[in-house]
Amino acid sequence: MDDLLAARSQMALSLGFHIIFACIGMIMPFLMAISHYKYLKSGKEKYKTLTKAWSKGVAIFFVTGAVSGTMLSFELGLLWPEFMKHAGPIFGMPFSLEGTAFFIEAIALGFFLYGWEKFRPWFHWFTGVVVGVSGLASGILVVAANAWMNSPAGFDYVNGEYLNIDPMAAMFNDAWFTQSLHMILAAFVATCFAVAGIHAWMMTKGKNTDIHKAALKISLTLGAVAAILQPLSGDLSAKDVAERQPAKLAAMEAHFETEEAASLIIGGIPDEENETVNYAIKIPGALSFLAHGDFSAEVIGLDQIPKGEHPPVTITHFAFQIMVGCGMVLMITGIFWLFGLWKNKKYIYSSKFLGLIALLTPLGFIAVEAGWFVTEVGRQPWILYGIMKTKDAVTPMPGIVYSFLLYAAIYISLAGIVTLLLIRQIKNLDKNQDLSLPSNS
Amino acid sequence: MLYVVIAFLYLSILFYLLFGGADFGAGIIELFSRGSLKERTRLLTYQAIGPIWEANHMWLIITIVILFVGFPEIYTLASVYLHIPLSLLLIGIIARGTAFIFRHYDAVKDHFQKIYNLIFVYSSFMTPFFLGILAGTAISGRIDPDATDFVSAYIHPWLGWFPLSVGLFTVVICGFLAAVFLIGEANNNEDRDLFREKAFRMNILTVITGGLVFLVGEWEGIRLFTELVNHPIGLLALVLATVSLPITWYLLKKKKVYWPRVLVGFQITMILVTLMVSQHPDFIILKNSTISLQNAAAGESTIFALAMALLIGGLFILPALFYLIYSFQKQPVSIKKSNQH
Numbered sequence: 167m168d169d170l171l172a173a174r175s176q177m178a179l180s181l182g183f184h185i186i187f188a189c190i191g192m193i194m195p196f197l198m199a200i201s202h203y204k205y206l207k208s209g210k211e212k213y214k215t216l217t218k219a220w221s222k223g224v225a226i227f228f229v230t231g232a233v234s235g236t237m238l239s240f241e242l243g244l245l246w247p248e249f250m251k252h253a254g255p256i257f258g259m260p261f262s263l264e265g266t267a268f269f270i271e272a273i274a275l276g277f278f279l280y281g282w283e284k285f286r287p288w289f290h291w292f293t294g295v296v297v298g299v300s301g302l303a304s305g306i307l308v309v310a311a312n313a314w315m316n317s318p319a320g321f322d323y324v325n326g327e328y329l330n331i332d333p334m335a336a337m338f339n340d341a342w343f344t345q346s347l348h349m350i351l352a353a354f355v356a357t358c359f360a361v362a363g364i365h366a367w368m369m370t371k372g373k374n375t376d377i378h379k380a381a382l383k384i385s386l387t388l389g390a391v392a393a394i395l396q397p398l399s400g401d402l403s404a405k406d407v408a409e410r411q412p413a414k415l416a417a418m419e420a421h422f423e424t425e426e427a428a429s430l431i432i433g434g435i436p437d438e439e440n441e442t443v444n445y446a447i448k449i450p451g452a453l454s455f456l457a458h459g460d461f462s463a464e465v466i467g468l469d470q471i472p473k474g475e476h477p478p479v480t481i482t483h484f485a486f487q488i489m490v491g492c493g494m495v496l497m498i499t500g501i502f503w504l505f506g507l508w509k510n511k512k513y514i515y516s517s518k519f520l521g522l523i524a525l526l527t528p529l530g531f532i533a534v535e536a537g538w539f540v541t542e543v544g545r546q547p548w549i550l551y552g553i554m555k556t557k558d559a560v561t562p563m564p565g566i567v568y569s570f571l572l573y574a575a576i577y578i579s580l581a582g583i584v585t586l587l588l589i590r591q592i593k594n595l596d597k598n599q600d601l602s603l604p605s606n607s
Numbered sequence: 608m609l610y611v612v613i614a615f616l617y618l619s620i621l622f623y624l625l626f627g628g629a630d631f632g633a634g635i636i637e638l639f640s641r642g643s644l645k646e647r648t649r650l651l652t653y654q655a656i657g658p659i660w661e662a663n664h665m666w667l668i669i670t671i672v673i674l675f676v677g678f679p680e681i682y683t684l685a686s687v688y689l690h691i692p693l694s695l696l697l698i699g700i701i702a703r704g705t706a707f708i709f710r711h712y713d714a715v716k717d718h719f720q721k722i723y724n725l726i727f728v729y730s731s732f733m734t735p736f737f738l739g740i741l742a743g744t745a746i747s748g749r750i751d752p753d754a755t756d757f758v759s760a761y762i763h764p765w766l767g768w769f770p771l772s773v774g775l776f777t778v779v780i781c782g783f784l785a786a787v788f789l790i791g792e793a794n795n796n797e798d799r800d801l802f803r804e805k806a807f808r809m810n811i812l813t814v815i816t817g818g819l820v821f822l823v824g825e826w827e828g829i830r831l832f833t834e835l836v837n838h839p840i841g842l843l844a845l846v847l848a849t850v851s852l853p854i855t856w857y858l859l860k861k862k863k864v865y866w867p868r869v870l871v872g873f874q875i876t877m878i879l880v881t882l883m884v885s886q887h888p889d890f891i892i893l894k895n896s897t898i899s900l901q902n903a904a905a906g907e908s909t910i911f912a913l914a915m916a917l918l919i920g921g922l923f924i925l926p927a928l929f930y931l932i933y934s935f936q937k938q939p940v941s942i943k944k945s946n947q948h
Binding site: 229252254263266269276576 | 676685693694700912916923924931
């Protein structure tokens with residue numbers, strides 16, 4: 167493993183890890199606030215228990231998200247100093263605002279977690295809402311910064327120099343809106359379905375169904391709505407990518423040759439050597455429609471992109487397929503849930519349906535990770551699209567492979583501990599409520 | 608506008624040292640306590656620092672963001688030549704943050720607590736130690752951008768007596784800060800007396816390690832002391848910090864709670880001022896050159912945007928933060944209550 171690959175792997179690992187914790191830390195406050203609202207309105211104890219249980223989840227994930235985010239802010243420099251030297255002053259605006267949003271979130275979390283029976287109930291509830299809103303704002307801002315790497319703006323690049331810097335124009339680059347929208351919805355889908363999955367699983371075991379049912383209703387309803395909205399945002403993103411980064415779209419679709427009325431490729435195994443895709447289902451004209459809103463429009467293929475600037479096609483294509491596939495499954499499940507809830511159908515609480523939801527727990531996060539692969543791998547070999555290549559940004563310090571191994575060990579153990587902690591939380595939720603259970607379970 | 612950014616940079620470093628320092632210090636006190644005091648420190652730490660500790664941590668992020676947006680040359684230079692100590696600092700931050708939350712949020716209290724505690728106390732030592740090393744390296748002139756071999760480029764800058772002594776000094780002032788802070792947080796007189804004793808011991812160590820920093824500095828040719836006495840503000844700050852020490856002792860003896868806190872905060876501020884003005888206008892001293900904040904600043908438009916973001920952010924953050932601290936100081940959450948969450 168050379169230093170560049172090690173640095174890329176370390177960054178991918180850090181981001182891949184951070185994104186899960188950040189999503190949960192960003193979305194769970196909303197679940198918590200809804201449950202809290204229901205408690206304040208109805209006075210039912212089950213909502214209070216649920217709010218407190220979820221708030222512990224928020225605390226754990228907020229901290230893991232915060233430390234892994236801190237690591238990223240260092241790693242940007244530790245691994246990509248050449249990039250940061252130029253990029254920092256240009257795309258720093260969203261980061262400095264994100265610092266503020268994140269700070270407010272941390273303060274509000276302090277108020278919320280320690281404020282039970284200390285502040286007036288609605289003020290206390292409000293601090294919980296602030297946690298959610300500021301978390302969402304920091305998510306949007308960080309993605310806006312990433313969007314700038316895909317869609318550089320706010321400066322003139324003249325003879326290797328970065329001139330006429332305009333931080334506001336850099337922040338509001340062409341990709342910020344579609345990327346942020348897609349990410350935020352993905353965070354809602356992934357987190358809500360994961361939370362719902364855990365509670366559904368507990369329901370199949372027949373413990374404390376009251377609390378778990380309340381939890382399921384809140385999380386799955388929110389998740390289902392987000393899952394239905396997600397394809398719309400996906401469509402916006404696809405059109406945007408087709409416009410700005412044709413190489414990325416071509417890699418996503420394994421679209422090797424420029425053509426009019428291009429077909430949409432579903433599944434299949436790309437053969438990068440011979441520039442073909444085997445075993446795929448092809449829908450004629452559909453890619454042209456998705457990319458440009460016109461069945462006969464021309465879609466640029468990889469043949470129009472210089473060889474040295476091709477993103478890795480196979481990874482990008484597979485990642486894209488996985489993302490879309492997972493999203494579809496979640497959306498269909500969501501529709502069934504909403505329909506069942508609306509028509510008061512029995513099937514939504516049947517053990518089979520609950521089992522299915524439990525099975526879908528990791529799916530949203532698989533989609534999120536796959537989506538990041540599409541965005542990041544699809545941008546390669548560029549770190550700053552069209553301007554700076556990743557290999558020119560890496561640190562001159564040798565031995566990054568050891569750093570990668572060390573961080574990998576840390577992340578793996580952290581992931582292990584957090585999982586263990588969650589299992590213990592969930593078990594404890596049942597222990598507290600179900601008195602018939604032996605206390606040492 | 609550049610001065611707004613610089614002011615926020617120093618302010619966030621200072622606040623990280625004060626709030627984060629008290630936070631680290633609590634872990635350091637726990638590390639150097641035995642028996643029941645260890646347990647009591649643990650509970651008090653949670654009670655006193657729990658509500659604000661997430662926010663304490665944010666000052667570091669603000670510092671980093673200001674550096675990489677406003678002073679990219681400094682940020683990248685440090686990232687390259689101080690890669691190893693920065694990584695170790697990061698590991699300390701991760702270990703500490705997660706161990707703190709794990710030990711308080713683990714639903715089951717069993718033998719895992721021992722592991723969390725061990726990680727917490729050692730990383731509480733490690734994090735400010737490397738923070739100090741980084742600060743020490745920055746002013747030592749040991750970084751050599753022309754170095755060609757691995758050891759002289761990436762190891763030698765930070766692995767030396769001067770950075771190490773600054774690291775040790777940083778650990779000790781965190782411990783001192785925390786001991787004084789915890790006196791006021793303790794629930795009974797016995798605990799208060801114990802923390803008072805800790806505060807005295809830590810204070811003696813502060814003076815010793817502080818002296819050590821100057822001695823090693825002189826010995827290695829880093830003219831910290833000489834530059835200091837030649838600078839009127841630096842000298843004044845040093846004199847004020849020194850004069851306030853016996854007052855602190857007197858007030859501690861008199862069992863006062865509030866004023867010793869203020870004075871310790873003042874002393875740490877003065878130490879930072881001393882350091883800052885004695886180096887002024889330099890921020891990082893390299894082997895053959897120096898980098899000042901003025902020279903390394905990003906372009907005007909960036910600095911303007913950053914300053915606006917900081918001012919607007921400050922408008923929201925500072926009142927909310929002070930209200931948070933105020934409301935938990937006014938009406939301390941009892942240990943029993945805080946354990947329920």
